[in-house]
Amino acid sequence: MALPLLLAACGHEAEDLVTPDEGPLRITAEIGMPVTRATDTAFEEEDIIAVTQTGGSTGNYKKTGGNTWTCVSGENFATIKDNTAFTASYPVGFSTILEDQTTKEGYTNSNHLTASASSAANHLNFTFAPAGAKLIINVAYKEATAVTGLSVAGNGICTTANSSETIKLLRVTNSEALTYHTFTGIMRAAAYSAGYKITLTGSDNATKTYTQPAFELKAGHAYTYNFTYGVDLVLNSVTVTDFTEVEGDKGGDVGDAT
16 A cells, blocks of 8 residues: 555656566665765765656655655656666755855755766666865964854855855854864865955954965865964965865865965
């Protein structure tokens, strides 16, 4: 009785069958290591992914136990011919990297994960990876100092539009006066010929800036900027690591990223 009830909730299209047995397409999904979600290393119970047949319809599938994914809306794909191409996306309904990432929700909803797979024996196995890049901004002070926030501005840092956009990053450290503050955010992976500007706003609303010259951010990578607070932000180093969940990870030093 479970299968008819499921199919009643989610429609399905006729496909070229490769076996005489009909049933829902079996889907498994994981996040490729070492790259991860913005804050977690694996999909969790109740997570939902959007699965789309190339040139066709989309079904939303929820993780319901182990690596079992069940259709909860849209197309419930039945038996599929081998070598049929599919793509998948998380979170469902992702449209753009958000300008306001000052909350965990805004931050995680900006982390678009994508995957592609071809069917084999009525099975799809997706391995997801981030489509964007992660920035980690560390600022060191001589004396304990409170800050209001940190932002990045540049052309097309959220969307492909060739217009100025600003992302407000998530504070990792607390808002108290500290000698070390850390912020993080998701930014579009792209070659930025005009660079971008990083702006730190103090509790007195005074701003300190650093202008990044032309630079390329690659998908699935994290870029950690280490600054000293001075007349402006003084860049000490930029390190590049895989897109991991540990905000303070340091990797190979690439100098000033110019």
